[in-house]
Amino acid sequence: xxxxxxxxxxxxxxxxxxxxxxxxxxxxxxxxxxxxxxxxxxxxxxxxxxxxxxxxxxxxxxxxxxxxxxxxxxxxxxxxxxxxxxxxxxxxxxxxxxxxxxxxxxxxxxxxxxxxxxxxxxxxxxxxxxxxxxxxxxxxxxxxxxxxxxxxxxxxxxxxxxxxxxx
Numbered sequence: 001x002x003x004x005x006x007x008x009x010x011x012x013x014x015x016x017x018x019x020x021x022x023x024x025x026x027x028x029x030x031x032x033x034x035x036x037x038x039x040x041x042x043x044x045x046x047x048x049x050x051x052x053x054x055x056x057x058x059x060x061x062x063x064x065x066x067x068x069x070x071x072x073x074x075x076x077x078x079x080x081x082x083x084x085x086x087x088x089x090x091x092x093x094x095x096x097x098x099x100x101x102x103x104x105x106x107x108x109x110x111x112x113x114x115x116x117x118x119x120x121x122x123x124x125x126x127x128x129x130x131x132x133x134x135x136x137x138x139x140x141x142x143x144x145x146x147x148x149x150x151x152x153x154x155x156x157x158x159x160x161x162x163x164x165x166x167x
Contacts, residue, residue: 047156
């Protein structure tokens with residue numbers, strides 16, 4: 001298997017838009033990046049605003065790996081690889097090669113796309129792995145428009161600001 005990733009198609013679910021559907025029954029695996037820096041004596045966190053108007057951590061679904069013929073397999077990329085390309089795809093920020101990553105959470109998350117509860121027949125839910133990375137002192141960490149249709153804004157927010165609100 002190569003390290004290349006390929007997005008999985010999303011199934012049709014009555015009454016749900018493409019971005020509201022989960023592909024798999026059971027867990028759908030994601031990776032999220034908690035990127036921080038200290039700028040002017042203030043700790044900041046990198047956030048994105050999704051199409052639903054809510055601020056969130058950069059991150060996304062862990063993509064299927066390809067086999068030697070280029071076909072998607074049942075294997076998915078590891079969470080550490082996923083966060084690196086998700087941060088770049090969503091914010092334009094290219095994290096330094098070899099950046100230190102600390103796993104800060106692994107497990108299910110509350111999400112409006114979840115259907116049922118883990119363990120229930122036919123349930124679909126998101127499980128994430130989140131890593132913290134500090135980019136204090138690293139140049140070139142300003143987010144830019146990447147053309148991602150699902151990202152409507154991005155910012156470095158002070159950690160003492162109320163996070164993950166509609167504002």
